[in-house]
Amino acid sequence: MDYDFGERACELRARLRELISTEIPHDYLGAFTDDPEDLEVAQRFCRRLAAEGLLTWAWPEEYGGSGGSVWEQTVVREEMWAHHEPRGAQYMGLNWVGPAIMAFGREGQKERFLPPIAAGQVIWCQGFSEPDAGSDLASLTTRAEPHEGGFRITGQKIWTSYAQMAQWCVLAARVGTATTKKHEGITIFLIPVDREGITVRPIKSMLGPHHLNECFFDGVFAGPDEVLGGVGNGWNVIRRALAHERVGIARYARCDRLMSQWAGTRDGMAALPVGLRSAWARALVQVRVARLLAYRAVAEQEAGRSADVSASAARLAVTQCDQQVAELLFQAVEDRSLEGPDNDAPLEGAIEDHWRYAQAATVAAGTIEIQRMIVSRSLLAGNKGAP
Numbered sequence: 001m002d003y004d005f006g007e008r009a010c011e012l013r014a015r016l017r018e019l020i021s022t023e024i025p026h027d028y029l030g031a032f033t034d035d036p037e038d039l040e041v042a043q044r045f046c047r048r049l050a051a052e053g054l055l056t057w058a059w060p061e062e063y064g065g066s067g068g069s070v071w072e073q074t075v076v077r078e079e080m081w082a083h084h085e086p087r088g089a090q091y092m093g094l095n096w097v098g099p100a101i102m103a104f105g106r107e108g109q110k111e112r113f114l115p116p117i118a119a120g121q122v123i124w125c126q127g128f129s130e131p132d133a134g135s136d137l138a139s140l141t142t143r144a145e146p147h148e149g150g151f152r153i154t155g156q157k158i159w160t161s162y163a164q165m166a167q168w169c170v171l172a173a174r175v176g177t178a179t180t181k182k183h184e185g186i187t188i189f190l191i192p193v194d195r196e197g198i199t200v201r202p203i204k205s206m207l208g209p210h211h212l213n214e215c216f217f218d219g220v221f222a223g224p225d226e227v228l229g230g231v232g233n234g235w236n237v238i239r240r241a242l243a244h245e246r247v248g249i250a251r252y253a254r255c256d257r258l259m260s261q262w263a264g265t266r267d268g269m270a271a272l273p274v275g276l277r278s279a280w281a282r283a284l285v286q287v288r289v290a291r292l293l294a295y296r297a298v299a300e301q302e303a304g305r306s307a308d309v310s311a312s313a314a315r316l317a318v319t320q321c322d323q324q325v326a327e328l329l330f331q332a333v334e335d336r337s338l339e340g341p342d343n344d345a346p347l348e349g350a351i352e353d354h355w356r357y358a359q360a361a362t363v364a365a366g367t368i369e370i371q372r373m374i375v376s377r378s379l380l381a382g383n384k385g386a387p
């Protein structure tokens with residue numbers, strides 16, 4: 001395997017690090033805290049990245065991007081996650097909503113929706129999951145009934161990240177009655193979150209006050225021009241969205257950074273209880289293994305092969321190393337991690353923050369059990385490319 005990302009990717013990494021060090025406060029822990037300034041930091045940073053031509057680096061040139069390679073996209077994912085995702089919620093629009101609109105949108109939709117995403121001005125949320133449709137998403141029951149040339153949408157979504165701060169929602173609803181083929185009829189709508197009939201209720205969780213939400217749709221009108229990819233073609237759009245999510249967040253990058261940061265502190269390795277030293281070494285190996293598995297999925301993408309199975313294998317390793325490192329760091333600092341960033345908590349509260357987010361890693365964007373099933377089915381089917 002060739003570990004050289006190439007000159008352009010290395011330059012990109014250096015530029016991103018430089019910008020992060022000048023634009024992002026050293027104690028920033030993401031956009032979803034109690035402090036509204038954190039959200040503003042993220043919004044400002046996106047506008048700055050846009051001005052530097054870095055926000056849509058991965059987008060094709062015809063849509064104002066730089067046609068960044070999959071390795072350059074990996075660099076962006078690593079640097080952003082390692083530094084507590086300073087783009088905040090906007091990554092969703094950049095990573096998959098924009099690309100899905102490029103792939104499935106009509107010209108008018110491209111002209112309307114892509115420039116604001118590229119300028120770092122808009123937050124999108126994803127209204128897919130429902131109380132009884134998560135892993136089995138195709139059984140969703142939110143309905144879109146034909147009405148006066150458009151549709152009336154009624155139903156409930158749950159776990160909708162950022163819905164409270166988003167301006168737009170990519171919503172999956174069913175047109176017509178569910179048949180034995182559950183995927184049929186699913187349709188994607190692009191609708192503003194402030195439209196009449198939509199109620200967003202935050203769900204209090206350990207991911208901070210502005211992350212998860214329930215969304216209720218009570219006869220919400222959507223025009224025919226708000227359908228993405230055609231009526232009944234939603235499953236194809238969703239598959240594309242999930243394909244972008246599948247390689248997933250570069251969680252190993254933050255694990256690596258936190259472990260190095262802790263090792264570099266006065267209380268770090270020297271004060272690490274002897275009993276934790278071998279666990280530390282094992283966790284570090286696990287982080288590097290997760291990184292390499294992620295790179296294997298990226299290499300398959302680059303070669304134009306389907307990376308589904310290797311991406312699932314990578315996600316198994318990446319999400320588990322996230323939790324392993326979270327536990328280890330917690331043990332290393334003991335209850336001092338709970339002292340809060342204002343009270344001298346180690347790494348300015350980043351350890352406690354990391355622990356909270358790591359708990360959701362094996363559920364968000366597809367649970368660990370489902371990932372295991374994808375890998376084992378492929379092995380049982382004798383897929384030569386399987387890990």
Ligand SMILES: Cc1cc2nc3c(=O)[nH]c(=O)nc-3n(C[C@H](O)[C@H](O)[C@H](O)COP(=O)(O)OP(=O)(O)OC[C@H]3O[C@@H](n4cnc5c(N)ncnc54)[C@H](O)[C@@H]3O)c2cc1C
Pocket residue numbers: 125126127128129130131132133134135136158159160161162207360363364365366367368369370373
């Ligand atoms: C932090 C976070 C952010 C999220 N953001 C969004 C968002 O922005 N938009 C959105 O639409 N959704 C979002 N989700 C929802 C997420 O996609 C779902 O939670 C996930 O798909 C699992 O669905 P579920 O919660 O309904 O669990 P279920 O599917 O009900 O699963 C419950 C348990 O049963 C297991 N299970 C289910 N089916 C099988 C099976 N066939 N075989 C073996 N085990 C099985 C699962 O692995 C899990 O352990 C988010 C979730 C989290 C945690």
